[in-house]
Every structure is written in structure tokens, then in C-alpha cells.
Amino acid sequence: MAVLLHFLLAGSLVLLMSSSAAAQGSNSNSKTQVPAVFMFGDSLVDTGNNDYISTIAKSNFPPYGRDFPGARPTGRFSNGRCTSDFVAEVFGVKKLLPPYLDPDLELRELLTGVSFASAGSGYDPRTSRFTVDMLREYISKMNASVGETRTASIISQGAFISFIGSNDVTLHAMLGSRSGEEDDDSYTDKMLHFAIDFYQQLYKLGARRIGLGNLPPTGCVPAVRDVVGGQERECSEGLNRRMRLFNTKLAGAVSKMNAELPGARIVVFDFYNVVLSIIQNSASYGFDEFSRGCCASHEIESGFLCVMPGTCPDASKYVFWDSFHPTEKACRILSYQMDAADDQILFPISPLPSTRSRSRQTHLRRKRAGKGMEVAGKQVELEPFRDKPSALPDIEEFAYKKPNGSVQSKKAKYATEVLPLKKEIVYTISKTGEPPVNWEKVLEGIRKMRSSEDAPVDTMGCEKAGSSLPSKERRFAVLISSLLSSQTKDQVGFYTRKASNMKKIARICLEKYDGDIPNSLEDLLSLPGIGPKMAHLVMQIAWDNAQGICVDTHVHRISNRLGWVSRPGTKQVGFGQTICTPLRPKCEMCSVSDLCPSAFKEKTSSPSSKLKRSPSLNKKSST
Template sequence: MKEDSSSSSTILLFFFLYSVLVFVSSTAEAKIKLPGNETVPAVIMFGDSIVDTGNNNNLRSVVKCNFSPYGRDFKGGMPTGRFSNGKVPSDLLVEELGIKELLPAYVDPSLKPNDLLTGVSFASGGSGYDPLTSNLVSVTPLSTQLQQFNEYIGKLKSNFGEERTNFILSKSGVIVVAGSNDLANSYFTTGIRKLQYDIPSYTDLMLKHASAFVKELYGMGARRIGVFSAPPIGCVPSMRTLGGGLQRDCVHEANEAAKLFNAKLSAEIDHLNNNLPQAKVVYINVYDPLFYIIKNPTKYGFQVADKGCCGTGTLEVAILCNRLELHTCRYDSNYVFWDSYHPTEKTYRIIVRRVLQKYITRFY
């Protein structure tokens, strides 16, 4: 009996170790391989709620999510100010690149000097290229995010020296994610900009600010700059509810506006890439992969693409998506969207991996 017990223990130990090795191996394989001996020491994020990891938590704004059910699939079900059920693209990018597990918010009070070395997010949910967009909901505009970036650079220099700071700035992935709030909020939902501009002229205004922002980043030392396209904003659940009719279809006009802006942005990024010495400025198309998932949800294991998991899934977002919403879905992995505006972590993972596989070599 003792021999049998010993043999069983040995077998169990073997399978345990085997499982650990398989897990470690599969995790390592999931990491994106960089060309040559290149390295990405840090990821630095600017923009809106898609990449905000908690910068809005202490703002006097309705655009907040540091409460349940947000973060229910995050560590221990903790709401951290990430606009999702779990991780957001900021976290997934540093995870896939093997830098660290999570990308902290720059204003996180627990942030330590060493955290600065591997990057932070300056993004603020509700912000956009158009300065009006941030003002509408009292969040941190891109202009202030640049001021915070300048402060961040100063902290790097004082803690780690100018040489290391310049290395981090020139080698890090600096990512900008904005534009969706300009179209969805400032133009279509509130109609404020619609009174002043038609779609071609408003997308020109957005482009002017987007281009100026990239030039500012370059002037401050950034050299690997990725700029996300606008998503198919007409297909997010809230836009369907407000403008998609009884069938809650995608709002064609909003999607066409996003595509027009994207065409202009792509051309401008090409121009900047050719005219900013030693820089790699990359336009990153997220419109098409998200649109494909929305139109073909079952191919990715989703069941629902026109509503969010939170509440009724038709309008709930930010303070409207809260613990009092008794109808929040049980299995968010069946949903493309977490709330009426933001995708689930599962959706984000699919898109981030596709983006890295397609674009990572263009930064070198």
C-alpha cells in the first residue's frame, strides 16, 4: 500500500509539473517576437477610455467606472477605473510584449519611480482630439496629458538620468487612441459640432488636432508612435439605440464619418512618418477587425454583438452601469461589448493580438 501511495504521489507530481511547464510554454509563445535584438522598454498611452487605466477616478466627472460591476473579471473582481469587465488594451499590450502585467494610470497614488521605467497611461475616458470633447464631460484633455507627459519625463531624468530617459523615450511604444468621442459625443449625440460643421469639415478639425498632437510627442522625444484609427462607432450599442431605428442597426452615417476620418488620418500619418527624422509613426487600423467581429460574432465564440453585458446593454455606460443594474449578464465572454460603448476583455484580446502581429515590425 505504501508503494502504491508513493507511486500515485509521483504520478500526480509529474502531471503537476507537466501542467506548469505547458502553461509557462504556452504563455511564452503568446509573447510577440520582436525583430532582431530590438526592445520595447515601456509603453506610454494617451487618449480616451479605451486605454484609460484609472486616470478618471478622482475627477469630478460622470465618466467614471471605479465601481462594480466594472472590473468583475479583473484581479479579485476589483473595479480600478478600467472601462471594461477586465483588462483594457493598455494592459494587454504590455502583457503581450512581455514588459509587465498591467499598465498603471499616471495619477495612481501608489505609483513608484520604478513603475515609470516601463510605462504608464495618461489616457482619460471621454477625451478626444477636439478640445470641446473633453470639456463636455470634465475629463483630462490631450493638452493636459501632454503636460503630464512632460512632468513624467522630468521624473525619469531626476530618478534615472538623462541618458536612460532618452533611451526610454526613443525606444518605447507611444500609443494614441482617440477620435471616437469626438464623433459619438461632440458631433452625433449632442449635436453641438453638427451645428457648426458638416462631416468633412469636422473630420478636418479632428485631423488638425491629431497631427499637432503627434508632432508634440515627437518634439518631446517620442520616436515610435502608433496612432489608432477611429472604430466603427456607429455599431456600438449606445449609437445603435440612439440612431439605429427600431431594429437598432449600425448607424451608417457615423461609420462613414469614422471611415472618412481614418482615410485622412492614414494619409497624414504617412506624411508625418516621411517628414519626422528618425521617427516611426504608424497608423493602426482597428476599424476593420472590430467591424468584422461585430458582423461575425460566432466565429469568435460570441453570441451577442448589438448589446452590452451591463444592464439592458442598450444605453448603460459609466455611472449608468452600476451595481444596481440587476440585469447584467452572467457570462460576459458571450458578448462583444461589456457596456453600451466599450468592448469586453475577450474582444480586446483578439484585436490587440491582431494589431501586434500586423504592425509591430513597422516600428523598426
């Protein structure tokens, strides 16, 4: 339970405070200069992107959104509007900033900006690259819709606001680093490198006006107070100190980036002290409660843990909506306070240049930006837009990182640089009993890529559950972990159906099996929520009794894409959790793409017919 508590804390906690950082990028006097607002960050500014990806980090159910127009949940981790919306309002762009992954977005909405934020993201490239990929896809779609010149202008003149990093530092503080123990100084240095790489990627894609919030005092959110605040529920000074350490380093890095990146204007907003001031002086802002959330009754409640019973009647009296995220009122105050505090700091440059008369320097800058957009567009063509990206925590990179930690290495050259691109490969389904063509080369290539670095399957899985527990308890842990991980792409309602099945299973195991689990396939299948694949898996892992082979969906997908098997109606087929992913496969990083008949060819891939694209965008993106 303690591990789960820390995980929930670290994963959601950060989401809360980062959002406020976005508010700092607002600037009322710059309204006429900003054609669009683009948001990057975590759950504080996620306006609904996570509704369209496979994750339990969602807020698309009551009581979330109860004070939103229409009293409906929208995927915002708030009772109403969130910081993203108010920042767009401060800039004078629009009242609501839509999530980029909304399949029903119209072109007019895309032209004025979207939120690329996703709950749970951070500076760590395993999550940040996901949001950068969305920006690349956005640029590709806009190039096709309004042309490269106008797209380049929107990007270069738009406001890029980010509030990222709290998740990274909080996770390290609560769970330790992924590769052994690191002291705070070493870890913040590594995160600083990730942050610099992130903003340099935005710059390479054309962003010039970037406002980033430093890390907030996450040690003061209700969840942290509950866990480490003691009887007095005080702030965690240790966690806040880590935030301040990173903030100091970030300020220096931004000064250096401004000096090294021609035409860039990057500013840091003091999000830390703005948030701390609201918490410490809550009464002066009209709040009655600052240490507990409206929907949190002395518990860590967020996402599926935030439920209707016990939710306060008036959220405007609370700084926090749940244990991690601010209320709509607090988001508004954060946004407008940072706007007033940082007037004219982000956009002190002259109004948009006239198309008839512009300086030689501006002309050259736009020319370079245009070329950059062309390059980005060509790269996106190799990785066409898919309906929805896959889950953030489940996608890992292989050994495509430089020694200093950045993504690419000499071993990671794009396939088109080292292998001839064969676009006319045809499917050749082998007859029963005959091996597929080139199977040895393909298998050897996959083995080499897989041996470079661990994938999630190497470090996770139900066999890890309860490994230190007695045999009976361990078997129960294996069963429950299998149930939790199943059907994560389906609209199963984690907080209702799975919770109900777990309760029923626990009661059955206690009453019928003396606290153990069934030891036969037939009895396992009789349990609620347990299907054939899960039953076979539990039999093998829990009882060491293999009665069948579970073919993972990744294996099935890879086999279909390679043309080794054929199954009518299968649309999702690919190379595992890392390269040949279900959505947006990384064909350019696959060393056997020249042998694959599906390489660079997939134009659509939908895990669900419900996740459909806008007809107008489909028509343009397919041309």
C-alpha cells in the same frame, strides 16, 4: 431627456472604440526592443486615471472589475483587464499598465510605461493637452529620478500607442460643432489639424515610435444601435461614414509626418476593420452576443448607469461589457489580432544601439533628444507637478490660439518672455478697508485676459437650465442642475447620494409645492442635499431674489494667491477656470504674474488629503 441621452452617448461612446486602437500598436517580435509602453486615449484604455480627477466619468465601482484579479473595480471600463494591459502584454513589457495618476506608483512601474489615457478625451486640444501635460510631468519626474540620459532613451525607444478621436467625431455628429454648423468634410479637416498637432507635440517631447489606431466603427456599439438603429437595432452607417472619412485623411497625414519628422516611425493601425470584423463574425470568435452589452439590458448603460441588477452572468459571451466598452475577452482578441496583422510594422529598426558603439547619426539623434529633454524639463519646472489635474471638460483656453487653430499665438507669449520674473514678491495683506497694492493693474490685466475668449462660466451654468421651459418647470430645472454640479470634487457617489436626493426633492416639490420649488431661503435649505451657497444661488436664478452673494471658489482662490485676503488652512487658491487653475496654474501664460506673490511658487496643491503622493517621488520631485 433626449439631450442628456445624446450627451451620454457622445461622451462615452467614443471611449469604447478608441481603446481597441491601442491594441494595434502591439508587436510580439519587437518585445526585446521596447523598454516601455505609453498609452494615450479615452476610456477604452483608461486604466484608472479618471479616479484621480474631478469627473463623473468613472468606473471605480461594481460591477466593473468583477473579473479582474481580486474581483475589484480599478477604474477600467471593463469587467477585467482592458486593451492597454493586453498591448503591454503583447510587447512583453508587463501584464498590467498602471494609470499615471496613481499616487502609489513605484519607480519600477514608471520605468516600463504607464497609461496617460483619460475617459472622455479626444484630439480636441481642450482635452488632448491634458494628457500631453501628464507626459511632460512624467519626463520631469524621471529626469530627477534616473537622469536625463536614461529618460531620453526610455522615451525615444518606448512604444507610444494612441486611440483617440472617436469622441470628437461622435460629439460633432450628435450635437453639432461648437461654432456653428460645419459639414463633415470641414470638421474632419479641423480634427486632422488637431491630430497632427498632438503627434508633433509627442515628437517634440522625444517620442519616435508611435502607433496610432484609426477611428473604429462607433456606429455599431450598442448605445448607437439603441438610439438610431430603429427596431432592428442596426449600425449607424452615417456615423461610420464619418469615421471612415477621417481615417482616409489621417493615413495621408501620417505619411507626410514620417517624411517631415527625422527619425520618427509613425504607423496607422486599421482599427476600424479589426473591430468591424469581430462584430460581424462574432460567433467565430466565441461570442453569443454582439449588439448588446453584458450590463446593458436594452438601455444605454455605462459608468454610473451600469449597475449590478441585470448584469449577465458570463461576460465572455459578449463582445461589449456595457453599451460602449468591450469585454476583457474582446480586448484581448483586439490586441492580439492587430499584433498579428501588423507584425514588424512599428519597429522594423535594428535592436537598441550599444552604448559602446553607435553610428554618428544615432549619436547626433540622441544628442538632439537629450537637449529636447533638457528644454522640456525646464518648462516643467515652471509648471510643477501637482497631485491631480482638474476635470477635463471644465478647463478652457483663452485667446492663446493661432488663426489656424493651434494653441499658441503672438498674444500668448510666455510671461517670462515679456515680463521680468520676480520671485521675491511677498504677501502684503491690506488692513481692513484699504485696497490691495497694485489692485488696479491686476484687475485690468485679468479683464484683458478674460475678454479674449469665453470661459466655461460664460457658456454654462444653472441659469441655462430649462431656459425654454415654462416658469415652474424652469425653476425645478435650475434647482436640479445646481444639485448635479455641486461638490464635484468630493467623493459623494453620484449614482447613490445625489440620485437619492433628487428623488426626495422631486417628491417634496410635487407633494408640498404643487410641482414648483420653495420660494424662501429657509425652505430651500430644508431640502436634502441643498446647502447655503446652493440655496442662495437658486433664490437668485430661479426666483430673481438675491438674498446673499455667492463667492465662487475661483474668486476666493485668486484673492488668496494675490495676497489680498488670508485664510489659514486654505491650500487651493487660483485664477478661475482657465489660467489660474486650482491645480497646475498656468503662470507662464498670465500677464500679471510679475505682480503675484504666488507666481511659479506652488510646489504642491491637493484638493483632498486622500490624494497623496508617493513618499519616494515626493522626495525626488521636491529637490
